[in-house]
Amino acid sequence: MNSVKSIQHVSDLGTYRCVSGKRLQNVRIGFETYGTLNADKSNAILVCHYFSGNARAAGPADDVHELPGWWDKLIGPGKALDTDRYFIVSSNTLANLNACDGYSVTTGPASENPETGAAWGMDFPLVTVEDFVRVQKRLLEHLGIERLVAVAGPSGGSVQAIQWSVEYPEMVPRVIAVISPGLYIHPYAAAMMELWTRPIIADPAWNRGDYYTANPPREGLAQALALVNLASLSYEVVGEFGYGPAEEGKHPAESLQHQFIADATLDGIARARAETLDANSFLYMVHAYKLYDVRPRLHKSRARYLFIPSATDMVFPPHLSATAVDDLRAAGLDAELSMLNVSGGHLDGLMQIDRAAAGIRQFLDS
Amino acid sequence: MNSVKSIQHVSDLGTYRCVSGKRLQNVRIGFETYGTLNADKSNAILVCHYFSGNARAAGPADDVHELPGWWDKLIGPGKALDTDRYFIVSSNTLANLNACDGYSVTTGPASENPETGAAWGMDFPLVTVEDFVRVQKRLLEHLGIERLVAVAGPSGGSVQAIQWSVEYPEMVPRVIAVISPGLYIHPYAAAMMELWTRPIIADPAWNRGDYYTANPPREGLAQALALVNLASLSYEVVGEFGYGPAEEGKHPAESLQHQFIADATLDGIARARAETLDANSFLYMVHAYKLYDVRPRLHKSRARYLFIPSATDMVFPPHLSATAVDDLRAAGLDAELSMLNVSGGHLDGLMQIDRAAAGIRQFLDS
Numbered sequence: 016m017n018s019v020k021s022i023q024h025v026s027d028l029g030t031y032r033c034v035s036g037k038r039l040q041n042v043r044i045g046f047e048t049y050g051t052l053n054a055d056k057s058n059a060i061l062v063c064h065y066f067s068g069n070a071r072a073a074g075p076a077d078d079v080h081e082l083p084g085w086w087d088k089l090i091g092p093g094k095a096l097d098t099d100r101y102f103i104v105s106s107n108t109l110a111n112l113n114a115c116d117g118y119s120v121t122t123g124p125a126s127e128n129p130e131t132g133a134a135w136g137m138d139f140p141l142v143t144v145e146d147f148v149r150v151q152k153r154l155l156e157h158l159g160i161e162r163l164v165a166v167a168g169p170s171g172g173s174v175q176a177i178q179w180s181v182e183y184p185e186m187v188p189r190v191i192a193v194i195s196p197g198l199y200i201h202p203y204a205a206a207m208m209e210l211w212t213r214p215i216i217a218d219p220a221w222n223r224g225d226y227y228t229a230n231p232p233r234e235g236l237a238q239a240l241a242l243v244n245l246a247s248l249s250y251e252v253v254g255e256f257g258y259g260p261a262e263e264g265k266h267p268a269e270s271l272q273h274q275f276i277a278d279a280t281l282d283g284i285a286r287a288r289a290e291t292l293d294a295n296s297f298l299y300m301v302h303a304y305k306l307y308d309v310r311p312r313l314h315k316s317r318a319r320y321l322f323i324p325s326a327t328d329m330v331f332p333p334h335l336s337a338t339a340v341d342d343l344r345a346a347g348l349d350a351e352l353s354m355l356n357v358s359g360g361h362l363d364g365l366m367q368i369d370r371a372a373a374g375i376r377q378f379l380d381s
Numbered sequence: 382m383n384s385v386k387s388i389q390h391v392s393d394l395g396t397y398r399c400v401s402g403k404r405l406q407n408v409r410i411g412f413e414t415y416g417t418l419n420a421d422k423s424n425a426i427l428v429c430h431y432f433s434g435n436a437r438a439a440g441p442a443d444d445v446h447e448l449p450g451w452w453d454k455l456i457g458p459g460k461a462l463d464t465d466r467y468f469i470v471s472s473n474t475l476a477n478l479n480a481c482d483g484y485s486v487t488t489g490p491a492s493e494n495p496e497t498g499a500a501w502g503m504d505f506p507l508v509t510v511e512d513f514v515r516v517q518k519r520l521l522e523h524l525g526i527e528r529l530v531a532v533a534g535p536s537g538g539s540v541q542a543i544q545w546s547v548e549y550p551e552m553v554p555r556v557i558a559v560i561s562p563g564l565y566i567h568p569y570a571a572a573m574m575e576l577w578t579r580p581i582i583a584d585p586a587w588n589r590g591d592y593y594t595a596n597p598p599r600e601g602l603a604q605a606l607a608l609v610n611l612a613s614l615s616y617e618v619v620g621e622f623g624y625g626p627a628e629e630g631k632h633p634a635e636s637l638q639h640q641f642i643a644d645a646t647l648d649g650i651a652r653a654r655a656e657t658l659d660a661n662s663f664l665y666m667v668h669a670y671k672l673y674d675v676r677p678r679l680h681k682s683r684a685r686y687l688f689i690p691s692a693t694d695m696v697f698p699p700h701l702s703a704t705a706v707d708d709l710r711a712a713g714l715d716a717e718l719s720m721l722n723v724s725g726g727h728l729d730g731l732m733q734i735d736r737a738a739a740g741i742r743q744f745l746d747s
Contacts, residue, residue, distance in 0.1 A: 035635070141637060202643035203619040206611055209644045213604050217583050238579050242608075245572055250700070253569040269401070271507060271668045277568035278575045302637045329695070334616070 024048070025120045026106075028153045037140035039109075040129050045120030046106035046154060049073050049090055050098030059160045060096055060379075061151065062086065062105040063168030063175035065365075066300060067112045067243070067292060069119040072105040073098075079118060086169070088369040095372035095379075101164060106154050108147040108175070110139070110299040115231075116291040124295035125227065136295060137224030144178045144307045151175070152183060165379060167191035169364040170331065171300075174307050180318040181309045187316075191375060193323045194364030196331045197339035199308035204331065207246065208301045214238035215294045224295045233286070236294045241285035249327045249360030256280045313346040320350040321378045323364070323371050330361040351378075390414070391486045392472075394519045403506035405475075406495050411486030412472035412520060415439045415456055416464030425526045426462055426745075427517065428452065428471040429534030429541035431731075432666060433478045433609070433658060435485040438471040439464075445484060452535070454735040461738035461745075467530060472520050474513040474541070476505070476665040481597075482657035490661035491593065502661060503590030510544045510673045517541070518549060531745060533557035535730040536697065537666070540673050546684040547675045553682075557741060559689045560721075560730030562697045563705035565674035570697065573612065574667045580604035581660045590661045599652075602660045607651035615693045615726030622646045679712040686716040687744045689730070689737050696727040717744075 028042040047070045052059060062072045064085070073090035075083050090096040090103055107113070110123035124139040155163075163186050166176040173195035180187045196204050215221050218235025226232060245253070254277075260266045261279035274282075320343055324333035336352055343350035353374045357363035394408040413436045418425060428438045430451070439456035442449050456462040456469050473479070476489030490505040521529075529552050532542040539561035546553045562570050581587050584601025592598060611619070620643075626632045627645035640648075686709055690699035702718055709716035719740045723729035 137637070141635070143634070201616055201620060202622060202624055202641065203611075203614070203616040205641055206619055206643050206647055209641075210604075210607055210611060213607075214579065214583060217580060217601070217604065219585070235583070238576075238583065241576055241579075245569075245576060248569070250567055250569040250698075253572055254567060256568060258568055267668070268509070268672055269507070271503070271664060275568065275571055275575075275671065277572050281572055298637060302633070305641065306634055332616075 026154045026157055028150060028157075031146075031150060031153070033140045034143050034145045035141045039122060039140065042109075042122045042150060043120055044107050044109070044122065044150060044154060046070050046104060047072065047074070048105070049103040050101050052102040052158070052160070056160050057162065058100060058164060059102045059104055059155070059158075060164050061155070061166045061176075061179070062090070062096070062103055063151075063166065063172035064105065064108065064111075065168070065170040065172050066304070067240075067288075068172070069111055069113045069116075070105045070107045073103065085365050086368060089372065089375070095369075095375040096167070104155065104158065104160070106151050108300075109142045109150055110296045110303070112292045112296045112300060114293040114296055121296075123293070124224065124299055125293045134227035136227065139295070139299065141302065142299060143303050144174055145182060147175050147303070148178045148182045151179075162186050163188070165189035165191055167193070169193040169368070170195070170361065171304055174304060177309055177320075178307070180316045180320075181312040184315050184317045187318045189378065190318045190320045191323070191378065192320060192336070192339070193368065193371070194325050194328055194331055194361050195322055195336055195339065196307075197335040198310050198313070198342055200305050201335065204335075205305045207330075208305060211239050211242045212298050212301050214242070215297060221294060224298075226294070232294045233289045236292060236297065237282070237285045237289040239294075239297060240288050240292070241281055244281060244285055246330045247361040249329065249358060251327070251358040252360060252362070253277050253281075310342065313343065313348065316348055318348070319378075320348065321374070322350065322352045323355055323374070324352070325355045325357050325359070325361060325363045325367075327358055327363070328361045392520045392523055394516060394523075397512075397516060397519070399506045400509050400511045401507045405488060405506065408475075408488045408516060409486055410473050410475070410488065410516060410520060412436050412470060413438065413440070414471070415469040416467050418468040418524070418526070422526050423528065424466060424530060425468045425470055425521070425524075426530045427521070427532045427542075427545070428456070428462070428469055429517075429532065429538035430471065430474070431534070431536040431538050432670070433606075433654075434538070435477055435479040435482075436471045436473045439469065451731050452734060455738065455741070461735075461741040462533070470521065470524065470526070472517050474666075475508045475516055476662045476669070478658045478662045478666060480659040480662055487662075489659070490590065490665055491659045500593035502593065503664075505661070505665065507668065508665060509669050510540055511548060513541055513669070514544045514548045517545075528552050529554075531555035531557055533559070535559040535734070536561070536727065537670055540670060543675055543686075544673070546682045546686075547678040550681050550683045553684045555744065556684045556686045557689070557744065558686060558702070558705070559734065559737070560691050560694055560697055560727050561688055561702055561705065562673075563701040564676050564679070564708055566671050567701065570701075571671045573696075574671060577605050577608045578664050578667050580608070581663060587660060590664075592660070598660045599655045602658060602663065603648070603651040603655040605660075605663060606654050606658070607647055610647060610651055612696045613727040615695070615724060617693070617724040618726060618728070619643050619647075676708065679709065679714065682714055684714070685744075686714065687740070688716065688718045689721055689740070690718070691721045691723050691725070691727060691729045691733075693724055693729070694727045
C-alpha cells in the first residue's frame with residue numbers, strides 16, 4: 016500500500032467569537048485524517064494547508080480529486096509523516112478559497128449569513144491567522160486531542176503552524192515550517208500579496224463582493240491567480256513550458272494579440288483554477304496573512320522549529336527562513352534550517368517535499 | 382563642476398520602415414548629449430534607456446526635471462562615462478512611455494497618425510528592439526557618428542545595447558549591459574512582463590487603446606506600474622518604507638479597507654508615475670522586449686561585453702547575466718561579469734551604479 020484512504024469529515028463547531036469581536040454562528044469546517052489515533056491520543060500531527068490549499072493533504076487521485084493530496088509525498092505508510100505511527104489531521108481554515116469546489120467545507124464570505132439567508136460577501140467578519148488556529152483547536156478538542164507531536168505546513172500552512180506554537184504552547188512541542196515567510200509578513204511580501212488582490216477589485220463582476228447570485232469575477236480571479244502562480248514557479252519550470260508561439264501561424268512578432276506558449280500555459284492554469292475558487296475568500300485570506308506577526312509573543316513558545324526553505328523560492332525567499340531561525344535562537348528557542356536544494360521555486364515545497372523526508376523524520380524522533 | 386548641462390534635441394528622421402514592414406512617417410525622436418564630440422567623431426558612447434526611462438540620462442534636478450538624470454552618477458566630468466573625454470548620446474526609443482510628460486519626444490501610439498490626424502492608439506505598427514536600434518542608428522548618422530566607443534544601458538537599455546552589437550557590429554566594439562535579461566527574454570521574464578500589462582487591458586478606460594480624447598486608463602496603468610516597481614525594489618528597500626498602518630487610527634487589523642504603510646507608499650509612487658506615462662506605449666514596449674532574442678545572430682558580433690548584474694535583482698536575477706556570459710564565451714566572444722553587491726534590487730542598477738565605476742572605466746580603456 017503506497018497510499019492512504021482519505022475521508023472528508025465536517026465538524027460543526029457552533030458559535031465562534033473572532034479576534035475582531037464579531038461572532039460567527041454555525042461554524043463548519045471540513046477536515047481529513049490519515050492513520051489511526053492511538054488509545055492515549057498522543058500520536059497526532061496537525062498539518063495546515065497553504066494559501067489556496069484545502070484539507071486534502073494526502074490520498075491518491077480519484078473520481079473526486081484530479082490530483083493526489085498536496086503533501087501525499089510526505090504523508091502515508093512508511094513516509095516521513097508515517098500513517099503507521101501518526102494520526103494526521105488536516106483541516107480547512109475559515110474563509111478557505113476552495114469554497115466553490117463542491118467538496119471543501121468552510122465558513123467564509125461564500126457561506127450563508129444566518130441573519131440574512133444570503134451569502135456573507137464582504138460583510139463576513141475580518142478573520143486572522145489566530146482565528147484559523149483557534150477554530151482548528153476546537154476541532155482537535157472534538158477529536159479529544161490535547162497534545163500534538165507536531166504542527167507542520169507549507170507556506171501559509173507554516174504561518175498557521177508557527178501561530179499554533181504561540182497560541183497553544185502546551186500543545187505544540189515541534190513546528191515544521193516549509194517554504195515559510197518566517198515569524199511575520201515582511202512589508203515586501205505583504206505588498207506582493209496586496210498586488211495579487213488588485214485584479215479582483217478591478218473586475219466589475221466583483222461588484223464589491225456581491226456576486227453570489229450573479230456571475231463571479233472569474234477574469235479578475237484568474238489574473239490574481241496568474242500572479243500567484245508565476246511567483247510560485249521558477250525560471251526552470253516556466254522555461255520547460257517552451258519558447259515560441261502559443262498557436263501555430265500566430266507568431267507574436269506579427270501582432271500584439273498573439274501569445275507566447277508560456278503565457279498561454281500560465282493563463283490556462285489560472286483560468287481553470289479560477290473556476291473553483293472564491294474571489295472574496297482570496298481577499299480575506301490575503302488580509303489574514305498580512306496581519307500575521309508572532310514576534311511579540313515568541314516568549315510564550317515552548318516549541319522546537321525546523322525551517323525548510325526552497326533554494327529557488329521567489330514567494331518567500333530562503334533568507335526569510337534564515338532570519339526566522341536567527342530570531343528564534345535570539346529568543347532562546349531551538350530552531351534549525353534545512354535547505355531544499357531544488358530548482359522549482361516555491362511550489363517545490365509541495366512537489367519535492369519528499370527530499371526533506373529524512374530531516375523531518377529525524378526532527379520528529381528527536 | 383559636478384554636473385553636466387543637458388539639452389533636449391529633437392531629430393526629425395523622416396519615413397522609417399519598421400521590421401514588420403509597416404511605414405512610419407515623420408519619425409521624431411528626442412535625444413540629449415553630454416560632453417563634446419571630438420574632431421574625428423571617435424569619442425561617442427551611446428547610452429540607452431530602460432523600460433520606463435527616457436533620454437535624460439544625466440544632468441541635475443532643475444525646474445523641468447524633478448530628479449537628476451537616471452545615470453547621473455555615471456555620466457559627467459571625471460565620472461566613469463567621463464564627459465571630459467567622451468561624447469554621450471542618449472535618445473528616446475520609439476513608443477517611449479514618457480510620451481505624455483510634456484518633455485519627452487517620441488513616435489509611438491500617442492503620436493498623430495498622419496493618415497487620420499488622430500492619435501495612433503493600437504493602430505500604431507508593432508515595433509521591436511531592432512526598430513529602436515535602427516532609429517537610433519539614423520540619429521547617429523545625422524550626428525555624423527560612424528563608430529562608437531561603446532553602447533551602454535541598464536535593463537531594457539542593455540537589451541538595446543546588445544541588439545546594437547549584432548545589428549551594427551562594425552560600429553560597436555564594447556557593450557556595457559547593466560541589470561540585463563541577457564541575450565533573450567526568458568519565458569519566465571516574458572510572463573512576468575505580460576502580467577504587468579493585464580491591469581491596463583482590464584481597465585474599462587483603456588477602451589482598446591482609444592482613450593486619447595477621453596480619460597486615460599490611469600488606474601490600470603498605476604496598477605501595472607505598481608507591479609513593475611515592486612519587482613524593481615528589494616526586501617530591504619520596501620522594509621525601509623516602514624511597518625504599520627498607513628493612517629493613524631486605521632489599523633489593518635480592524636478592516637480590510639485599511640492599508641499598511643508600505644502598500645500605500647507603493648501606490649502613491651505608482652499613481653504619481655501614471656500621470657505622465659502612456660498606457661498604450663507600455664503595451665508596445667512590453668511586446669517589443671518580449672520579442673528580443675539575439676542568440677541566432679551572435680556570430681555577427683565583434684564586441685566585447687561587460688555584464689553588471691545586481692545581486693538582489695528580482696526583475697532580471699543575476700543568473701541571467703551569468704548565462705549570457707557563458708553563451709557569449711561559447712560563441713567565441715569576450716564577455717565578463719562584474720557583480721554589483723547591493724541590497725536595493727533591480728533599481729540599484731541606477732541608484733548604485735557608481736559602485737561599478739572603476740570596472741566600467743577599465744573596460745572602456747582596454
